[in-house]
Amino acid sequence: KYASTASSRVAPSCIKILPEVADALSSGRPVVALESTIVAHGMPYPQNLELAKDVSRILRDRGVIPATIAIKDGVFRAGLHPDELENLSKAGEEGRAIKCSTRDLPLVASKHRRMGSSEENSLWGATTVAATMRLAHASGISTFVTGGTGGVHRGGEISLDISTDLIELSRTPVVVVSAGVKSILDVKKTLEVLETFAVPTGTWKSEEFPAFFSPNSGVKSPAIFENGMDVASAYLVGRELGLENGMLVAVPNHDPAGQHVEIAIQEALQEADAAGMEGRDVTPFILRAVAEKTGGDSLRSNMSLVKRNAEVGADIANSIRDLSQGRSKKEWVQSTQPQNSPHKHRVVCVGGAVIDTVAKSSTENKMIIGTSNPGKIHRSDGGVGRNVAEVLGRLGSKPLFYTAIGNDDGGRGLMARLGDECGVVTITQSVHIAEGSNTAQYLALLDHRSDLVGGVADMEVLTKIPVPSVEELEVHGVEFLVLDSNAPVDAVTEAAQNGVEAGSLVCFEPTSVPKARLLSSSSEFVECLSYVFPNEDELFAMSELDDDGVVPNEGETSLDEYKPLRDAASKLLSRMKPGNSHVVITLGSRGVLLACKKDLSSSPEFTHFPADIVVRVRSSNGAGDTLCGAFVHALLQGANPEESVKFGMKAAISSLECA
Secondary structure, eight states: OOBOOBTTBOOOTTEEEOHHHHHHHHTTOOEEEEOSHHHHTSSOTTHHHHHHHHHHHHHHHTTOEEEEEEEETTEEEESOOHHHHHHHHHHTTTTOEEEEOGGGHHHHHHHHHHHOOOSTTOOEEEEOHHHHHHHHHHHTOOEEEOSOBOOBBTTHHHHOOBOHHHHHHTTSOOEEEESBBOTTBOHHHHHHHHHHTTOOEEEETOSBOOBTTBSOOSOBOSOEEOSHHHHHHHHHHHHHTTOOOOEEEEOOOOOHHHHHHHHHHHHHHHHHHHTTOOGGGHHHHHHHHHHHHHTTHHHHHHHHHHHHHHHHHHHHHHHHHHHHTTOOGGGOSOOOSOTTOOOOOSEEEEOOOEEEEEEEEOTTSOOOTTSOOOEEEEEEEEOHHHHHHHHHHHTTOOOEEEEEEESSHHHHHHHHHHHHHHOOBOOGGGEEEETTOOOOEEEEEEOTTSOEEEEEEEOGGGGGOOOOOHHHHHHTTOSEEEEOSOSOHHHHHHHHHHHHHTTOEEEEOOOSHHHHHHHHTOHHHHTTEEEEOOBHHHHHHHHTOOOOOOOOOTTOOOGGGGHHHHHHHHHHHHHSOSSSEEEEEEOGGGOEEEEEEOSSSSOOEEEEEOOOSOOOOSOOTTHHHHHHHHHHHHHHTTOOHHHHHHHHHHHHHHHHTOO
């Protein structure tokens, strides 16, 4: 169930690494460690579980795999399943979790191993910053995100109350991303100890070292990191020198609630001074006083800063990955195939990769225009070219994908998910990263009846989709080149012509009626096509014939009833690549009509494939793209066009039934 090795290091046999984490490390993909104390003891249930899920989502959206570090029933863990994370989130309040610093690791693990437990009542060791660093490093993880780090307590020069976190930073080479040191501690003395221990320390885009809840501590930061590359470069140079110390990156917390908490802390400090408190009595007094003064602000601010730290940590982890693999900032897009690999890609997809966001007003209340409305927001990956590539990837065809994205977290996550979860291959020259452009996004606003109120499409980056050259197609041995119409007409036409010259069969998914009409006006483009996958409206647009409104009655299957479609398909086939061309027309609930022209002298042949089963439609998005991808996959497996239509329809039906 678990793997015990990671990346170039061999983890101790007692550390069980979640397969997803082990796979990411072994393939050089970025991983970020997360501590478990913040889940078990940092805040109440269910807020702690909600935060853990939010942090994981933030990391995954940026192409990073999360790995929560903990001890479960005496076994050291790097990565937890969702049900284990939920169990951990309840363990603190139920008395099943012990806070563990580095010194506690062997004590707690050995104790829990002897005690034994059931899966439901698992015993947990919740790791602090220090313990998480040690286990993360042993597992091969270089970046760790937390809330705040420990430090020197006020009066620490007398009590010697100094956090083990500082000691661990001096001897364990992990980048720790936090919101700095809580102002109930002595920030200045903490930085002095870090300097003594030779720990590289700096602040994220600020000259002032933060004080956890507040971006301001009054203490100048030892260094400033402007971006993830600054951190990654310093970290990797330290590793080259053989330095065993970690790094501390402090991220200022600009959440407004944090300012309220900081004011309460300063008031509590003055009260403690007035009462003559010293040493170990100061911190408990301040914590109680702040909790009374701030209500829920401290919890809200704490959750906000952890999420912000996760964003920065993902940037750093990706930058470490990029620099360690010899890639510049502009080359961070995930390459799932070595550049000089002899592996052949039998299918290449060229087209759009889009982040789709749908905001739907609550069904309980009528939408009010001009103000905020309660509802649900759903985000998903889309784009016709991306959708087709995903289907081919999930079916095992390992497509190579050409697209364009912005130099942003959205694009990074989009491409990472396509490679990690879908089996789609990208290489540096197949993905153009456009500086100054956003990754393509579409935002739709629906009212309480699910009717479209309005939408915004930011697709400018798709004008920069790269065109695979003849040489690239020949080198990869491409048999099928699948195009959507998101790139400019001249780019799509050039890609199609290159495909024909390289000996590939060119397939076209029209994407929309306006784009279908625009591209079909280019004879240079249409004459390259061997397969086209239009719906009825797109077919009429491409054939330049009008639909006369004749639609078969429900249940009709006679081809005579499809004469307008047959005429339109015949005209389109006459313009396509001579020899053996096909038009696969999707008819919605009426199935699919396949039109084939086998040679110049023959007449088109038509076959209707009715939809034989009643489908409970959950989502119709991408059903046509699914049919296209599955159809091409079947052809690659040696199926004929008729068999490929049947396979494609089965896949499309499955997508219709998916939520």
